[in-house]
Amino acid sequence: MKIETIVQSGHYLPINDLAFSPDGRLLATCGADESVRLWDVAAGCEAAVLRGHTGPLYKVRFSPDGRLLASCGWDHTVRLWETETRRCLHTLEREVSNAHMGVNCVAFSPSGRYVAAGGMAVGKRPTPVCIWETASGALSRRFEVAQGVHGIAFSPDESVVVVSGYSDDYRIGVHEVATGNELLSLSEEEGPEAEDVSSPVPVAVWRDGRTLLIGRPGEVGLFDLALREETDRLPVGGNVYDLSTRADGTLLVAGSEGFSVWDVGARKKLEEIAVKARRLSPDRRLLARADGRHLELIDRETGRVIRRLGTQLELPQTSGNMQRQFALAADPLLPVIASAAPDGLVRLWDLRSGGGPKTVKAHRSSIEVIAFHPYGELLATAGDDGVNFWRVADGSLVREVPFEGGVRALAFSWDGTWLVVAQRNLVASVETDSGEVLATASFPDTEVLAVATAPYGKECFVGTFDQLFIWRPTRSEQSSVMKDTLPLGALAFGADGTLAIAAGYNKWMGSNTRGVVSLLNPAVGFARNLQGHAGEVRAIAFGPDGDAIATGGADGKLVLWDVEGGEERFKVEAHAGDVTGVAFTSDGRFVASIGLDSALRLWDTASGKLAATLISLNEEDYVAVTDEGFYSATKAGLRSVMFRLDGRIFPFEQFDLQLNRPDRVLSRLGFAADDLVAAYAQAHERRMKQLGFAASDPSELEGFEPPRVEFLTPPPVGVSAERHIKLRVALHSPRRPLDRLHVYCNDVPVRGRAGVDLSDLGSGGELDVEVELASGDNKVQLCAADAGGVESRRETFRVVYVDPERKPNLYVMTVGVSRYARPSYDLEYAAKDARDLEAELKRLQRRFGNVESLVLADERATRGAILEGRAFLERTRVDDHVVILFAGHGTLEGADYFFLPTDFDPESLADTAVSYEEIQGLLDGIPARRRLILLDTCHSGEPEELPAPTERTALGPDVHEVRSFRHFSLAPRPKGAQRDGRVNLLERLPDLFADLRRDSGAYVIAAAGAAEYAREFGELKNGVFTSTVIQGLREGTADRNADGLITVSELHRFVTQSVAALTGGLQRPISRRENLADDFPVL
Structure with a gap:
């Protein structure tokens, strides 16, 4: 089956209505942007966009079995969508609306056999109500009511339909479904006050088929259809916006003060949820509401917004769609x-x-x-x-x-x-x-x-x-x-x-x-x-x-x-x-x-x-x-890319290796030069080899059956009351024995890069897995690997855990070497970088409970002392933050990066220097999950292929090229010569491809590219990179959106732009690795 790529575009104009599917897996929204969107609740992402309506949409409703979704709006139509295929089955438009006011109410019958809809009133003219067969889309019945339609409710046996409207006398009509004839008309004397003459009248029919429920300000009236009289009232409090009968026979009342659940037969309130929202999930654990063009999911226990879904497109807020915008x-x-x-x-x-x-x-x-x-x-x-x-x-x-x-x-x-x-x-x-x-x-x-x-x-x-x-x-x-x-x-x-x-x-x-x-x-x-x-x-x-x-x-x-x-x-x-x-x-x-x-x-x-x-x-x-x-x-x-396969949603990393293909994009359009397409294709092949794969095209993977992971106990959705969650999973590998289970939380391997050993399970079995959640949003993923290294799809769910009792601590480990055992390698300011950043982070500790630090400078920065720093980091807890700085000499041995401690031997780098793998090893498996590594050294960026030498530009008297071996030099190019085309491509590669290799999950910002040299700033007596980091934190200039927080991506962007400007483009910080699941605040 073809993998479908879904871009998370979200609504671009305000959301008008939303609805949970009966199983709670999906949320449907509709809005002024003329679209219906489906959202996967567990994955916390947009799952589909349903197009076809013209004009704003007013209502969406799921059928009782969740198979169909109905939408209606300004264009006078009701559309029935198949939720599994996202296909429009029927467009229903048989004189639903009167004049041009549109259709603003739609409802399914209890069995899903019928769907009914009505429109807004125009003046004193009657408003048509239509009932269709959902299977064929054929019009079953049409009748008129004297007012605009707000509520429609079927009786349990579907013999009658109740229609309520916007009226100054609370008019409600009870109609026979078979004929459309009005059986009963209610016009209450106790209507709303003058200023509320357009108030809606929500209605529902209880499971006994004879009790009509009528929403009023502060109460729900119970009207006996057989006796034709009101028999009781439920004191719900506040204005009543919506009434709905649940599968368990209870009544859910949605109002201005929140939600309440009632046993109508016993006239008893069973539950009250004092959170203002539009919809409550079927399991009553989540609430949903619209905030402009964004969708918010709320934990019912805490009232906390746990997820905000919507577009990343940065546009001004607008209230309508009547003007030309693009x-x-x-x-x-x-x-x-x-x-x-x-x-x-x-x-x-x-x-x-x-x-x-x-x-x-x-x-x-x-x-x-x-x-x-x-x-x-x-x-x-x-x-x-x-x-x-x-x-x-x-x-x-x-x-x-x-x-x-x-x-x-x-x-x-x-x-x-x-x-x-x-x-x-x-x-x-x-x-x-x-x-x-x-x-x-x-x-x-x-x-x-x-x-x-x-x-x-x-x-x-x-x-x-x-x-x-x-x-x-x-x-x-x-x-x-x-x-x-x-x-x-x-x-x-x-x-x-x-x-x-x-x-x-x-x-x-x-x-x-x-x-x-x-x-x-x-x-x-x-x-x-x-x-x-x-x-x-x-x-x-x-x-x-x-x-x-x-x-x-x-x-x-x-x-x-x-x-x-x-x-x-x-x-x-x-x-x-x-x-x-x-x-x-x-x-x-x-x-x-x-x-x-x-x-x-x-x-x-x-x-x-x-x-x-x-x-x-x-x-x-x-x-x-x-x-x-x-x-x-x-x-x-x-972050805006998700995939759909076999009706399921997967995060971008699941198929990014196969589908993140700039070369295929260029080939499809057919405008790019052949050598540029070939260069991108070669970059993709190198990426495949780095990750241990031979296949270079998704078609080669079709029909191939990887291992499988299945949840035997449903994972929590929304908010977990417990920090530790226990999952039982079934594992199966059809081709080779199982080898490892990898467990990720916000892209951090919580069991370390080695994962959990599965060799005892052979080709399949069951396993209990415990995951400790961090405070806040947790994207939890499980994937199994067989003995050949082939991984299963990542089974993903999102859950929030809130721990209000403690602030996180910050652990700072800085390593700076200005004085080497061999004086010919000495630098000016690397050790000062380590001390200055540690001091700045201690000074700016307002977000943290405590700041713990370990500074290894000059003679203390031996290889042994650096590796022993892991013991310092193992003291962290899950919610703590870790910042590590390496300042000094860095070099490449082939494609491998090494940091040079004070006691390194240039003749034996592998044994005396600290490799990038060992730097990642400092963090592997430690409790803290928010991890930032800063590399202020030469050649610290991800190596692809060494480009042509970079042209020297004027740096000014305060910038010195000293973070490199003395025998390295920059060979100047003739003035006006063009840079090698490979250089421009290689500059873009780190920004195009996410690093999918299993590592520590840290966000890694490198001071210079693989072929570049880090420089020092004489005026501030720091490295250009470190001084820029300190400036961005101290002065708040890295806070791009001025929200008072500096996230790692904001710091990265600020440092990249500032260092490139200071060095005339000769030094360009890049990220060796980004954690796209958790853009956490540094300060």
Whole structure:
């Protein structure tokens, strides 16, 4: 079965509703971003995105068996999804809504045979309620009620359905399912107070089939349907938002004060949960609520948020989706695509590079539109502060042209000498070279929506809310060529002069919003209408040859049309929400689309298949995924990658080795140079060999059966009340005897790198495993290895443990050698680095109970003393933090790194120096799990292949090249010579590939790359790397998001940027290893 790659994109607009599946494994959410998302509760991740609705969604509900999920919203439809396959089984739209208010209520019958839905009221008109058969999607019954629908509840035998609404008299109708006839109408005298006339009325039918439960402020009324009278009331307190009967026969009341569980027959409250949330899990251990566009899971015992799920995309908070938010343009000459977002950033994706986008902070807020110069050398961007011109090659700003009031559209003239800028009631032409405004035209009686410039001419076409104009800037003339039109939202010219006009009402204006594209070419007498979108057409682009046109609509679809025949070449469900931009690559092989879901997608114009999805998370991190599941991502971007196989979710490390393939991404796109693709492929082969694998392609692994791990006792989900959890697992190996069981907690091997010996179990058996949890979030993973080293899939669950009784302690071990037994190797400041960092961490101990330290400097820093430092670290406890610094000489022996203690012998490094393996061994199996290693030495980065020598640049008088053997030297390259292409690739490798080798689980930051030299800073009398670490901690400058905490990734980013700037790029700290599961705070 194919492995599916899932990017954790999350909702990008607020969540409106959520629901747990009956077994509690899944959470479904829907929101204003027009998507439904499924979340795996145990794994704590997004499991699927369900697209197809148009407009915001209001409700999601699971069927009683969890097999189906119903969603409804503004687009008047109810969709039934199969949760296992994520396939839409039925789209139900038989006159559900009245006018254009949408469907806001949906409910399944107890057996799941029926699904019913109703909409919001429009004025005094009746509202239809529909009941469908879930198996066939056929309409079973339709009837009308006098008010908008808020609640729907079936009786246990499904003979009657109760409908409640938003009403000033609390009107409730009881209807016969078979006929739709109203059997009983309730209109309570004790309705809500005047200010609450639109309050909802939740309803439910108890298991006896005759007791109707009615939610009111502070109470639940019990109405006997047979006696037709109210028999009792349950004093629940607070406002009642939702009522639901549980599988055990109890009633769950959700209200403003939390949740309560009732035995209705005994009129007895069984349980109260005073936590404000939207939903309670079936086992009553977890609560869920929406916080804007994020989903929060809450422990019911402590009320603590244990997990916050959602997008990593850094966008400003928005409350609606009615404005254009993402823009797109393609370089007409090169395979470069530009995208823009509400964060004010422009992303330049070079499809030849294999890397992420170059980001430019183009505007202080949202960018509405972008446009490439015809020759591709410039990019124009428009925000609320005006228009900026950027040089594409280096992302530098060329000039700024202010325009007050925002800009709606841009279009360069065919020769690029001027740019048309459109505002609400004004169009201007701007000279490209000077930024001077050459001419303007006013449209006071209408609203400008789009502009396009004619090829090889001086005309500009202006689309407005009701007319099409021709404007000639050089003559300051304008004339209307089409009147009384629909709003003209997008315009584009083909190379032969064919004009494409998108006409249609904005989808928010009503249900009749189907978009029409008109193609006009008066020169050859050509005219044709293209109709294929269920919503307005928001974007148009002609292919380079003019024979194809792409359109993107508010229905989320991308359509590729044949211009001559007018037929659809293909239509695809491109985005959740509007498609806001389309563009062709320079060679026409791909059409790019971007939508309100923020993703940039490339579609093969020949086949209509998705080729790749590109997602930029922030200024540094990205993920690029092909249709085959291969991907390229930064290390931080890997946190947004999960896999699905056989209906199960796995973390990125499970298949990262097979699928993290920048070479395959580049090959799929077909723009990169062959030698670059080959270099990435070779890097992957080296990575496979380092990890002991021979297979280089996932296809070679198909049909291969690895060992298996199965939980016999269900692992805890949510919060554990116990620090120590006990698991019983079954282990099986079909090919070779079992060898080891590896247990990880937040990527740290809790039983050490050797794991648990399984040799006594042969090919299978059962085992009891105990895991000690750390305070906070724990990602626990178990995997078995056979005698051949083949590992099982990592069985993963997440659980939170809270220990409020003690602060963690910080253990600091610093090693610095300035004075060697052989004086010729002496350094200036390495020993001082060790003392200074220890002193700084002691001074900044506010987060810790105590700071324990061990400083080994100069003559104390012998090989024996360093290795004996493990005894100091073994005193730690699980929640403690460990920081280790090595400052001094480092060297490579082949591909192996060694730190040189004071008593090393250059003739016998293996016996007298400290290897990287031994440094990791200091931490292997110690209790503390939050571990940071800092290596301020030469050659401390991960070795791949030694690159060409680095060009010397001016360092200034205070930076000295002294952290290297005296006989090593930097050979200068002729001035102006280009760096070897391998160097650029090797710079990126540490950021592309996670280190999947079993090690100590520490986060390791190295001062210099494998071929680089660490330097010392004369002014501060420290190494450049260590002084930067101290500065970032002392001054708080490493706190990138200003939240008062400095995480290891923030420290790493700060140190990398600062050291590179101080050394002119000659020293670039890198991470040898990152713990992607736990980005813990250093301070």
